[in-house]
Amino acid sequence: MFKPSVWLLFISFIVSTYGFGFRGFHYENPRELEEINSTSRHIILEKWILQPLNHFDVRDNRLWSMRYYESDEFYNGTGPILIMLGGEWTISRGFLRSGLMFDIGKAHGAMMYYTEHRYYGKSRPVRNTKPENLQFLNVDQALADIAYFIEKKKFELDKFNQSVIVFGGSYSGNMAAWSRLKYPHLIQGALASSAPIHAKADFFEYYEVVSDLLRKYDEQCRNDVKSAIDTVELLLSHNYGAKVLQKSFNLCDTPNISDTSDIGWIMNSIAEVNLKRKNCYYYLFINL
Structure with missing residues (x-):
């Protein structure tokens, strides 16, 4: 009783x-290994990239700043580009100091990034989230953010033929799989961990x-x-x-x-x- x-x-x-x-x-970010437990003490840079607010309207020239972290700790100039995709949380430096992507990056001399999803963390396209400002919070825009980011980074690195592998877990795992399908010319592989790609109520x-x-x-x-x-x-x-x-x-x-x-x-x-x-x-x- x-x-x-x-x-x-x-x-x-x-x-x-x-x-x-x-x-x-x-929702908080997936449990990342604490930096204190990592042997890496490489400086992880916090950076920003200007993104179109609406990727699908050429008449809309509004921009916003998307945050990301960058690590060139193991980059040898020829290695792949590895990108951890942020989901509905605030990103931190953990995945660039330890974990699967970190180990792969170390083994293959990769350039590593961790991108933050629009509307989360410090990546806010709008000043407030009143209903009319949420129209740009959708997966199509978020996937376009990834494609735009990759294009810009390849241009900066002057490495247009580098392989790109994206990583994600849960919702961002879905994003990893979908981005590989939607932009196969930009993304050569995706690791989707615990990704619920079969939508159900x-x-x-x-x-x-x-x-x-x-x-x-x-x-x-x-x-x-x-x-x-x-x-x-x-x-x-x-x-x-x-x-x-x-x-x-x-x-x-x-x-x-x-x-x-x-x-x-x-x-x-x-x-x-x-x-x-x-x-x-x-x-x-x-x-x-």
């Missing part, structure tokens, strides 16, 4: 402390992996988390329960239980919570 007061106190603490948010807005397999990982950590942990989420679903099946959630989570409005968007937002927000604790959700689902 669950104790609503216990788990509501728990989840309310999470929400008030860390806030609700879709993955696309609060109910991507339940993702949480099956999460469930398996929780079970490996502690079977009771997995059961407690499931019990709490089941309880939220139960409350969202009644108007009274929705009011309880609105008060406990300090929401602006009571969730509309007849609106799948409202329910989906609530459940996604809970599922994406990450307190960055070694413990199972910081012991807060204990004694449900």
Whole structure:
């Protein structure tokens, strides 16, 4: 038998402390190896490149500055160009100091870059993200950013025949695969790690992996988390329960239980919570 007061106190603490948010807005960069663990002390340069705001309208001459990191630590003048593609996060220098691309770059004398996705990190094409300014936040424009970047870098290096390999994980893994397909004359290879290239609305397999990982950590942990989420679903099946959630989570409005968007937002927000604790959700689902 669950104790609503216990788990509501728990989840309310999470929400008030860390806030609700879709993955696309609060998602942090993939776990990069800490620079302190790398043997490399080469200076990684932060640079900027002017990009067209709209790659597909020749009448639109607006530009914006895209950030990227550059490392020529191993570049021998003939090696390939390796590019880590940023996704919905703020880029850092980690991938240019350690990891698979770093090892490949070292083995083949490559020039290495890490590009930041438009609208994320410091790469902001617009001053604010009001709805009318989000029209240029789409994958077609982002892929064109990559192609434009490659063309400019090849011109700067005066190496027009260099092979280019792009790397990415999750969404940026999709970008790596799509950019190779869309711009085969510029990109000779792509490594798409954990790329969900098959789009689907109910991507339940993702949480099956999460469930398996929780079970490996502690079977009771997995059961407690499931019990709490089941309880939220139960409350969202009644108007009274929705009011309880609105008060406990300090929401602006009571969730509309007849609106799948409202329910989906609530459940996604809970599922994406990450307190960055070694413990199972910081012991807060204990004694449900």
